[in-house]
Amino acid sequence: MAERVHPADSPPQSGQFSGNFSSGEFPRKPAPPPATYVIQVPKDQIYRVPPPENAHRLQLLSRKKPNRSRCRCCFCYFLAAIVILVVLAGISFAVLYVVFRPEAPKYSVEGFSVSGINLTSPSPISPRFNVTVRSRNGNGKLGIYYEKGSSVDVFYGDVALCNGALPVFYQPANNVTLVKTALTGSRIQLTSGARKEMRNELSKKTMPFKLKIKAPVKIKVGSVKTWTVTVKVNCDVTVDKLTAPSRIVSRKCSHDVDLW
Structure with missing residues (x-):
């Protein structure tokens, strides 16, 4: 009798997992291809420490942002002070005019x-x-x-x-x-x-x-x-x-x- 050849199980497609969740089994990570290396980097280093070539740029950007915000705040305070002075001067002139009723000689x-x-x-x-x-x-x-x-x-x-x-x-x-x-x-x-x-x-x-x-x-x-x-x-x-x-x-x- 001729031998029957059974086809190998095809690999799971994207979005599918091989494993039985109901039995508590989780899918295994796929093995890396031959002649490759896997390097594990800590999360702290990934998110907090920039590469050496970008460290100087990050330092400059971190210095510029506070200075710009500080200048904007100072400018806003200056404008607010001018507006307050103008309003107070106008009120003072109005009060003096009402009280003294000045007229030119x-x-x-x-x-x-x-x-x-x-x-x-x-x-x-x-x-x-x-x-x-x-x-x-x-x-x-x-x-x-x-x-x-x-x-x-x-x-x-x-x-x-x-x-x-x-x-x-x-x-x-x-x-x-x-x-x-x-x-x-x-x-x-x-x-x-x-x-x-x-x-x-x-x-x-x-x-x-x-x-x-x-x-x-x-x-x-x-x-x-x-x-x-x-x-x-x-x-x-x-x-x-x-x-x-x-x-x-x-x-x-x-x-x-x-x-x-």
Whole structure:
């Protein structure tokens, strides 16, 4: 009789296990192929210890991350501090405005005497002006300190004729003060056209001048002084003649305040 050849059991496919789970048998690990080696590495070394060629890179990355996060935190704190300061400043200004109701002082020219301008000669002139400015502080609780460094200038058109400064003084609340100042100019050369124009204005008794005042002041709030702010006053003044005493024909003043 011919011998029967039984086919060998085929190896288990992927996802199948040879073994009887019900009997407590577990599948065996497949044997490594011939001429191979199996190296077992501890788990701690696999997950915690990088290869030598990557150790330096890991060290740099571990240093950079805390620095970046620390810088971000500092930047966020800085922005938050600025926002808080701005909000507190706004609240403070609002409270001061409600409590003190500040208003800008008002100015007008009360006296404007001119001398030293000779229009009949082509020689340089040395004009002199005596100017009286009326300052009214209508604030009920705020005083004004007029500091050093002020300037007062008189112009005819675009020609600067003389300059000077205001005196240093303190103006209390609800006060009107007349400030007198003497202005001088030296060897101002007028063009023939400017002389002719001034003679025409003088014949009509309407000689126009521009008065510009710039004064650094500090506001007194209770017993506290504020920072220095700059008051600017621009006045158009027309007089009837160029000799003392002269009479003011018209005057108009405007003012502005630079808080910073």
